[in-house]
Amino acid sequence: MASALPSLLLFLTLSVLTTTISAHNITAILSAFPEYSQYNTLLSQTKLADEINSRQTITVLVLNNGALSTLTAKHPLSVIKNALSLLVLLDYFDPTKLHQIPKGTTLSTTLYQTTGNAPGNLGFVNITDTQGGKVGFGSAAPGSKLDSSYTKSVKQIPFNVSVLEISAPIIAPSILTAPAPSASDVNITGLLEKAGAKTFVSLIVSSGVLKTYQSALDKGLTIFAPSDEAFKAPGLPDLNKLTNAEVVSLLEYHASPAYIPVGSLKTSKDPISTLATSGVGKYDISTTTAGDSVTLHSGLTSSRVAETVLDATPVAIFTVDSVLLPTELFGKAPSPAPAGEPVASPSPTPVLAPSPNKAPVEAPSPSAASPPAPAGEAPGGAPADAPSDDSRNSTADKDNAVHVKASVMLTVLVMVSATLMSSIILS
Numbered sequence: 523m524a525s526a527l528p529s530l531l532l533f534l535t536l537s538v539l540t541t542t543i544s545a546h547n548i549t550a551i552l553s554a555f556p557e558y559s560q561y562n563t564l565l566s567q568t569k570l571a572d573e574i575n576s577r578q579t580i581t582v583l584v585l586n587n588g589a590l591s592t593l594t595a596k597h598p599l600s601v602i603k604n605a606l607s608l609l610v611l612l613d614y615f616d617p618t619k620l621h622q623i624p625k626g627t628t629l630s631t632t633l634y635q636t637t638g639n640a641p642g643n644l645g646f647v648n649i650t651d652t653q654g655g656k657v658g659f660g661s662a663a664p665g666s667k668l669d670s671s672y673t674k675s676v677k678q679i680p681f682n683v684s685v686l687e688i689s690a691p692i693i694a695p696s697i698l699t700a701p702a703p704s705a706s707d708v709n710i711t712g713l714l715e716k717a718g719a720k721t722f723v724s725l726i727v728s729s730g731v732l733k734t735y736q737s738a739l740d741k742g743l744t745i746f747a748p749s750d751e752a753f754k755a756p757g758l759p760d761l762n763k764l765t766n767a768e769v770v771s772l773l774e775y776h777a778s779p780a781y782i783p784v785g786s787l788k789t790s791k792d793p794i795s796t797l798a799t800s801g802v803g804k805y806d807i808s809t810t811t812a813g814d815s816v817t818l819h820s821g822l823t824s825s826r827v828a829e830t831v832l833d834a835t836p837v838a839i840f841t842v843d844s845v846l847l848p849t850e851l852f853g854k855a856p857s858p859a860p861a862g863e864p865v866a867s868p869s870p871t872p873v874l875a876p877s878p879n880k881a882p883v884e885a886p887s888p889s890a891a892s893p894p895a896p897a898g899e900a901p902g903g904a905p906a907d908a909p910s911d912d913s914r915n916s917t918a919d920k921d922n923a924v925h926v927k928a929s930v931m932l933t934v935l936v937m938v939s940a941t942l943m944s945s946i947i948l949s
């Protein structure tokens with residue numbers, strides 16, 4: 523029985539987690555329609571497909587290959603991404619609902635509005651049921667025309683995803699003329715300093731890792747920059763005790779040589795390789811998602827993705843709440859950790875760890891100054907050694923909320939399984 527409990531727990535936890543991952547796959551839906559093949563390709567190239575799949579309630583306004591060509595003819599991918607994100611409505615509109623809009627006109631939020639690139643109401647779309655049964659679409663910006671109209675329904679998965687064909691792109695003022703930022707112009711240090719990651723900036727400058735980042739800009743780069751608060755967290759190893767090479771690896775570990783916007787982080791199933799990755803499975807990062815929150819896992823520590831600093835194809839920059847300590851530098855997490863990984867709860871869970879003595883923190887690398895339990899993510903890990911994890915005074919209050927929620931969930935799961943177990947034993 524004792525051995526069945528962890529696997530049952532894991533199973534229950536996984537089933538809870540999977541319900542938060544939506545069932546639709548826009549790429550698969552559109553692949554049945556060759557007339558939208560270009561649109562579908564662009565959704566993948568811009569990673570908008572991941573963003574669409576990560577949302578529960580969405581309407582995708584598609585253009586056939588002919589209508590799309592006016593948009594794609596002479597614009598760079600970053601501009602096309604903005605224009606396409608204006609066609610993704612964050613609400614569910616099927617043909618019936620389109621024709622039953624109260625008072626015949628409404629504004630809908632779009633993905634463009636969530637990018638931070640849309641000033642004013644440029645990220646909204648006006649949907650108007652015109653006399654004569656036509657439904658027109660246009661930018662919500664004052665003075666805009668309804669320059670596109672509904673042509674037909676493509677696919678509905680009721681109340682989650684609706685795919686409708688429209689006649690022409692919806693063009694918000696300046697969306698096509700905005701200068702396409704060249705990736706090599708991205709001022710990494712300037713952006714990160716403004717976002718509250720000055721310590722990280724000084725480290726990447728002094729170590730020379732900034733140059734490595736810059737040389738990756740054109741081909742795709744995602745940076746996970748720990749905030750200044752993250753470097754003050756109790757339990758963080760003294761970085762001054764690392765060798766230069768180790769500092770370089772640690773900093774390279776906080777970036778990936780690929781464009782991974784937040785929607786892709788949410789839907790990614792495979793571990794993410796980093797600039798420190800030297801071979802398969804080395805120095806990679808796994809992710810878990812709970813609602814809108816994405817957490818990164820090194821195998822030793824976890825860190826919530828805090829803020830999107832920049833999302834401009836092919837560069838994404840995020841701040842994160844904690845420094846991620848790769849196991850390659852700081853040793854392995856105490857394992858096995860039943861149900862610990864998916865829930866990512868650093869809070870010690872008494873139910874699972876009755877004996878604090880039995881969880882030594884391995885530190886195979888003597889050069890790595892191994893602190894007592896650096897914010898371990900395994901619930902089985904030395905509770906007595908990690909008081910900071912329990913602290914309500916953490917700099918990352920929101921993160922705490924997530925952790926608390928996770929522990930509550932875990933506790934509920936433990937109770938449920940205990941009940942199940944006892945009913946099995948009793949029967």
Ligand SMILES: *[C@@H]1O[C@H](CO)[C@@H](O)[C@H](O)[C@H]1NC(C)=O
Binds near residue numbers: 544545546578680681
């Ligand atoms: C639609 O989304 C809800 C959550 O909002 C989910 O529970 C349900 O399974 C989804 N339905 C389909 C058919 O994907």
Ligand SMILES: *[C@@H]1O[C@H](CO)[C@@H](O)[C@H](O)[C@H]1NC(C)=O
Binds near residue numbers: 547548549550553575
């Ligand atoms: C979505 O479908 C496409 C094509 O069928 C497939 O290649 C891709 O892996 C799927 N994505 C997910 C997240 O399942």
Ligand SMILES: *[C@@H]1O[C@H](CO)[C@@H](O)[C@H](O)[C@H]1NC(C)=O
Binds near residue numbers: 628648649650668
């Ligand atoms: C949408 O646009 C039409 C035509 O320009 C306008 O009459 C209507 O008021 C707009 N709807 C909203 C909700 O702003």
Ligand SMILES: *[C@@H]1O[C@H](CO)[C@@H](O)[C@H](O)[C@H]1NC(C)=O
Binds near residue numbers: 709711712715
């Ligand atoms: C980057 O931004 C910082 C701070 O805003 C500024 O001091 C620096 O000159 C900028 N660097 C470049 C190359 O523009």
Ligand SMILES: *[C@@H]1O[C@H](CO)[C@@H](O)[C@H](O)[C@H]1NC(C)=O
Binds near residue numbers: 915
């Ligand atoms: C909470 O944080 C503040 C500011 O960092 C500090 O002064 C205070 O002592 C901390 N309190 C506890 C209980 O750790």
